Amino acid sequence: MNAVTTHHHKTNTFKWLLKREFWENRGGFLWAPLITGAIISLLTAVLAVTWVARFRSSGASSELFNDGLAEHARQIGGIGDTALMAGISLTAVVLAFVVFFYALGCLYDDRRDRSVLFWKSLPASDLQTVLSKATWALLLAPVLAILVGVLIGIVLWLIAFAAASAVGVPNASAIVTHAHPFSVVGNMLTAIPVYLLWALPTVGWLMLCSAWARTKPFLWAVLIPLLASVMISMVGILPGTNINYGVIWYTLVYRGLLSVVPWAWAPASTAIEENARRIEGSGIHGPADIVNLMNISNLDVLGSPDLWIGAAIGAAFIALAVYLRRWRELAD
Amino acid sequence: MNAVATNEATGAVVSARGLRKAYRNRLALDDTSFQIEAGRIVGLIGPNGAGKTTALKAILGLIPFKGDLRVLGMDPRTQRDELMREVCFIADVAVLPRWMRVREAIDFVAGIHPRFDRAKCERFIANTQLNPKLRVREMSKGMIVQLHLALVMAIDARLLVLDEPTLGLDILYRKQFYQRLLEDYFDEQKTIIVTTHQVEEIEHILTDVMFIRDGRIVLTSPMDEVAERYTELLTSAATIDQARALKPIDERALPFGKTVMLFDGVPRQQLAELGETRNPGLADLFVAIMKGTYA
Numbered sequence: 001m002n003a004v005t006t007h008h009h010k011t012n013t014f015k016w017l018l019k020r021e022f023w024e025n026r027g028g029f030l031w032a033p034l035i036t037g038a039i040i041s042l043l044t045a046v047l048a049v050t051w052v053a054r055f056r057s058s059g060a061s062s063e064l065f066n067d068g069l070a071e072h073a074r075q076i077g078g079i080g081d082t083a084l085m086a087g088i089s090l091t092a093v094v095l096a097f098v099v100f101f102y103a104l105g106c107l108y109d110d111r112r113d114r115s116v117l118f119w120k121s122l123p124a125s126d127l128q129t130v131l132s133k134a135t136w137a138l139l140l141a142p143v144l145a146i147l148v149g150v151l152i153g154i155v156l157w158l159i160a161f162a163a164a165s166a167v168g169v170p171n172a173s174a175i176v177t178h179a180h181p182f183s184v185v186g187n188m189l190t191a192i193p194v195y196l197l198w199a200l201p202t203v204g205w206l207m208l209c210s211a212w213a214r215t216k217p218f219l220w221a222v223l224i225p226l227l228a229s230v231m232i233s234m235v236g237i238l239p240g241t242n243i244n245y246g247v248i249w250y251t252l253v254y255r256g257l258l259s260v261v262p263w264a265w266a267p268a269s270t271a272i273e274e275n276a277r278r279i280e281g282s283g284i285h286g287p288a289d290i291v292n293l294m295n296i297s298n299l300d301v302l303g304s305p306d307l308w309i310g311a312a313i314g315a316a317f318i319a320l321a322v323y324l325r326r327w328r329e330l331a332d
Numbered sequence: 333m334n335a336v337a338t339n340e341a342t343g344a345v346v347s348a349r350g351l352r353k354a355y356r357n358r359l360a361l362d363d364t365s366f367q368i369e370a371g372r373i374v375g376l377i378g379p380n381g382a383g384k385t386t387a388l389k390a391i392l393g394l395i396p397f398k399g400d401l402r403v404l405g406m407d408p409r410t411q412r413d414e415l416m417r418e419v420c421f422i423a424d425v426a427v428l429p430r431w432m433r434v435r436e437a438i439d440f441v442a443g444i445h446p447r448f449d450r451a452k453c454e455r456f457i458a459n460t461q462l463n464p465k466l467r468v469r470e471m472s473k474g475m476i477v478q479l480h481l482a483l484v485m486a487i488d489a490r491l492l493v494l495d496e497p498t499l500g501l502d503i504l505y506r507k508q509f510y511q512r513l514l515e516d517y518f519d520e521q522k523t524i525i526v527t528t529h530q531v532e533e534i535e536h537i538l539t540d541v542m543f544i545r546d547g548r549i550v551l552t553s554p555m556d557e558v559a560e561r562y563t564e565l566l567t568s569a570a571t572i573d574q575a576r577a578l579k580p581i582d583e584r585a586l587p588f589g590k591t592v593m594l595f596d597g598v599p600r601q602q603l604a605e606l607g608e609t610r611n612p613g614l615a616d617l618f619v620a621i622m623k624g625t626y627a
Contacts, residue, residue, distance in 0.1 A: 009448075024432075113430065123445055
């Protein structure tokens with residue numbers, strides 16, 4: 001019998017696959033939102049300083065919001081919440097691009113530079129590899145985006161507070177004391193499970209193209225749904241056909257390609273509409289009312305069939321991507 | 333003791349029967365059959381497009397194919413995930429991801445490979461110019477191969493597959509590569525399969541050789557049997573007709589009227605009467621057997 005000379009240590013393959021993705025893509029996942037945030041914060045600070053300077057030299061006095069001190073404090077507090085939301089919206093926009101191009105490249109780039117052969121020489125299954133990439137696109141990248149977004153939001157918030165204090169807005173401290181950061185962040189966090197399921201068809205489609213394409217995955221991924229929509233629409237010109245163009249374009253292009261955009265689920269949400277109707281009566285008088293309009297939970301979307309059908313199709317795409325990852329050869 | 337019962341039944345690390353793989357209009361593997369025993373270093377040698385890489389890819393479970401193939405008792409098509417714990421390969425130079433740092437590469441392999449010995453790997457790295465912060469994209473080709481080799485040699489794999497591992501390297505790196513492989517890695521429980529065009533450089537380390545041509549194995553033999561079977565004869569004009577009568581498989585002229593002939597299965601004593609005899613180099617044998625490949 002052979003003698004065993006080496007000890008075998010325990011491994012946690014999935015954890016290391018996730019780490020690996022981060023090492024390779026920290027530029028997109030971490031630096032892109034951080035740098036965007038830094039630039040926007042800097043611009044905002046410069047803007048705030050010039051605004052403060054101009055305001056002081058004009059000698060105007062800052063106005064109160066009408067309807068007394070309590071309403072004033074409420075509206076001023078809304079400025080804090082708005083700053084926080086602005087920060088998260090910023091990273092949400094960055095996230096849409098990062099996830100789109102990450103999903104499109106993650107199963108293609110290493111086939112093109114042949115490093116896929118190195119990954120495949122190690123004991124990590126193709127299923128685990130593909131799932132680790134999907135986990136980043138659908139879960140970890142959004143979580144990181146929200147964390148960085150909150151960070152940027154806090155910076156913007158401090159700038160707003162400093163500027164308001166500098167021009168002597170009455171009761172400027174209400175920007176801090178009358179804000180609702182926990183409510184805002186809490187509602188933003190509800191976007192995470194919704195994003196995971198809502199973005200699944202787009203991420204799945206992009207990963208499928210990434211695993212399948214021998215060359216130019218971007219072209220395939222974008223042109224197939226786009227041309228399909230155009231062609232079906234052209235067929236509709238023929239007499240006697242009755243095609244619902246809206247559904248075609250919504251399904252193929254909006255759900256197939258644009259679902260990586262956070263809050264793209266707004267059309268499927270009933271809560272957003274209800275909330276808007278509720279506020280409509282009272283009207284919008286200041287920042288606090290805007291916050292009320294936006295600051296709602298996203299969880300009601302989990303009840304929409306649109307989300308679940310899309311998620312099921314996306315999961316099927318990812319299953320196909322796993323199969324292709326197993327058998328597809330190098331890209332050109 | 334050790335659960336290596338899988339291959340003990342046959343004693344073969346790789347056993348292939350009737351492999352078949354077609355690419356569009358060309359057969360890369362055409363009813364290919366061969367066996368590789370444990371504890372051997374096998375050179376798989378063939379001209380471009382003969383099916384070497386395809387055979388290796390089949391062994392590694394990277395491509396679908398037809399036929400019966402067992403690697404360490406497993407079918408690489410259906411049991412690849414299991415197989416890769418016991419098998420390692422270097423597919424070609426420069427396949428390490430360009431963004432990766434030395435430290436990350438070691439961390440990652442240590443993290444996912446149960447048979448990776450980190451201390452051993454770090455010892456190999458210490459003998460090179462590599463440092464933990466260096467990225468692959470900043471390395472020379474030779475350094476990339478040093479890193480790859482350090483990673484692979486620290487894995488206690490039972491089968492190591494090397495496909496043109498030294499392609500594009502200068503002679504110093506090439507010599508070092510095979511030297512370290514022999515000294516620091518190979519033992520009787522390991523098996524190495526290697527393909528290369530630099531036949532002269534590996535022939536002294538091989539225990540077995542397989543020639544592949546047009547998807548078929550045309551010669552498979554231990555190296556010492558190759559020496560017994562084939563003889564090279566240096567003849568002069570006086571004995572050339574006698575020598576030709578023994579049907580050499582190849583002959584080539586040298587200056588000053590001398591001719592070198594290669595014989596298959598002719599007793600050496602008989603040839604010694606006609607001139608100087610010696611063991612043929614693998615490269616000359618290869619050329620003789622592959623004659624007409626590109627015609």
